[in-house]
Amino acid sequence: MQVFKFGGASVKDAAGVKNLAQIVQNHAKDKELLIVVSAMGKITNKLEELTWAFVRGDENTHQLFEDIKAFHFNIINELFEDHKNPVYNDVANTFVEIEWLLEEEASDSPDYLYDQIVSIGELVSTRIVAAYLNQVGCFSIWTDARGYIKTDNTYREANVLWDKTEQEIQKHLPSFLEQGIVVTQGFIGGTSENFTSTLGREGSDYSAAIFCACLNAESMTIWKDVPGVLNADPKWFDETEKIAQLSYHDAIELTYYGATVIHPKTIKPIQNKGIPLYVRSFIQPEAEGTAITTTQTPLPIPSFIFKVNQVLISIFPKDFSFIIEENLSHIFDVLHRNRVKVNTMLNSAISFSVSVDNDEQKIKQLIADLSESFKVKYNSGLELVTIRYYNQQTIDRVTVNKDVLLEVKSRHTCQMVMKDKA
Ligand SMILES: Nc1ncnc2c1ncn2[C@@H]1O[C@H](COP(=O)(O)OP(=O)(O)O)[C@@H](O)[C@H]1O
Numbered sequence: 001m002q003v004f005k006f007g008g009a010s011v012k013d014a015a016g017v018k019n020l021a022q023i024v025q026n027h028a029k030d031k032e033l034l035i036v037v038s039a040m041g042k043i044t045n046k047l048e049e050l051t052w053a054f055v056r057g058d059e060n061t062h063q064l065f066e067d068i069k070a071f072h073f074n075i076i077n078e079l080f081e082d083h084k085n086p087v088y089n090d091v092a093n094t095f096v097e098i099e100w101l102l103e104e105e106a107s108d109s110p111d112y113l114y115d116q117i118v119s120i121g122e123l124v125s126t127r128i129v130a131a132y133l134n135q136v137g138c139f140s141i142w143t144d145a146r147g148y149i150k151t152d153n154t155y156r157e158a159n160v161l162w163d164k165t166e167q168e169i170q171k172h173l174p175s176f177l178e179q180g181i182v183v184t185q186g187f188i189g190g191t192s193e194n195f196t197s198t199l200g201r202e203g204s205d206y207s208a209a210i211f212c213a214c215l216n217a218e219s220m221t222i223w224k225d226v227p228g229v230l231n232a233d234p235k236w237f238d239e240t241e242k243i244a245q246l247s248y249h250d251a252i253e254l255t256y257y258g259a260t261v262i263h264p265k266t267i268k269p270i271q272n273k274g275i276p277l278y279v280r281s282f283i284q285p286e287a288e289g290t291a292i293t294t295t296q297t298p299l300p301i302p303s304f305i306f307k308v309n310q311v312l313i314s315i316f317p318k319d320f321s322f323i324i325e326e327n328l329s330h331i332f333d334v335l336h337r338n339r340v341k342v343n344t345m346l347n348s349a350i351s352f353s354v355s356v357d358n359d360e361q362k363i364k365q366l367i368a369d370l371s372e373s374f375k376v377k378y379n380s381g382l383e384l385v386t387i388r389y390y391n392q393q394t395i396d397r398v399t400v401n402k403d404v405l406l407e408v409k410s411r412h413t414c415q416m417v418m419k420d421k422a
């Protein structure tokens with residue numbers, strides 16, 4: 001059996017759903033298929049906006065919710081002429097669950113509320129996709145991922161309980177797959193108390209990898225708006241090249257450093273099972289894309305990863321002692337407690353510097369916590385460039401008119417935190 005993952009860009013409108021159905025029809029003839037689908041277009045961002053408006057008690061909360069409903073019903077109207085199609089009711093009922101929640105006071109923890117509200121995006125998109133596949137004669141079974149991907153209750157970044165998840169998936173899904181195409185949600189899971197959890201933004205790739213690993217799938221394919229994994233994000237770089245073959249190792253490194261084409265947690269579960277991962281274009285579905293496998297061949301060309309909106313935080317012991325293990329352990333504890341991920345770091349005798357994403361609320365709290373024990377300086381509005389398989393020419397290419405504030409090099413990877421020259 002195979003696992004396909006369709007992200008938000010592939011189902012951003014009615015034409016996207018039709019295109020998805022065409023791809024599925026072309027592949028489901030002789031192989032069992034499970035498809036993992038994300039929320040449509042940028043709906044997760046809209047649902048985040050709705051959650052924060054609700055938590056703050058903003059006046060526009062109701063209007064934001066109505067806009068989200070209207071967006072989906074416009075797509076449904078375009079796809080299903082027959083208004084008696086069960087999809088109309090199924091989607092309306094899914095929205096009712098949130099309506100009830102929005103009518104109450106926002107007294108639960110914001111992270112818990114976030115997961116209950118934001119997960120609606122995937123629950124609705126999969127209803128639409130499953131119903132459309134049935135309409136075009138591809139028998140599909142809508143399946144609630146919350147019953148299979150079992151997690152702890154770290155809302156917004158839940159950890160998968162692998163044994164329980166594997167048990168549930170292996171118990172029920174093989175018989176569903178014999179009957180038709182299984183359509184399920186990316187990004188969401190369920191806690192042992194049956195509350196909804198989410199796996200972190202852009203976590204649908206990871207969901208697909210979990211299903212893949214637990215079902216020992218033959219392969220996993222993620223369908224994207226790019227021809228495959230490129231040597232840089234085409235949004236930032238004009239001349240990009242497709243990488244036809246990529247090792248799991250290089251894929252992990254690239255995604256860890258921020259190549260957003262694949263969620264970083266995706267590769268490990270499928271690498272452990274030796275399952276190939278294909279990244280292909282939903283715009284040109286017949287083209288080959290990138291194959292991520294056990295190949296030992298290193299990347300044929302240097303790859304560039306850009307992260308903007310970085311904050312470089314430099315931490316000094318208040319007594320001007322050296323940065324020793326005890327200080328580092330304390331610093332990492334504070335970073336961990338504030339759920340801040342370090343993008344790159346460097347230490348010297350008397351300071352320790354980290355570059356992190358500028359999530360305003362988190363960084364404010366982080367700096368306050370660090371300042372209790374250390375002297376802290378920070379610089380925002382920076383860029384982090386990572387070059388895998390770098391050479392001097394590639395470094396020169398990205399540092400034109402830039403001041404480099406921090407540089408970290410290993411044998412294959414060079415990272416630079418920089419800003420525009422004044
Ligand atoms: N190395 C890379 N190769 C290809 N695409 C990349 C790379 N790095 C970043 N991207 C970006 O990833 C995007 C696709 O991922 P994403 O938008 O998350 O898709 P979806 O949400 O549909 O799953 C591309 O449009 C591209 O801008």
Ligand SMILES: N[C@@H](CC(=O)OP(=O)(O)O)C(=O)O
Pocket residue numbers: 006007008009038039044045121186187200201202203204205
């Ligand atoms: N919808 C979620 C999960 C996800 O992975 O989406 P996408 O596949 O569109 O990146 C998000 O936007 O974070």
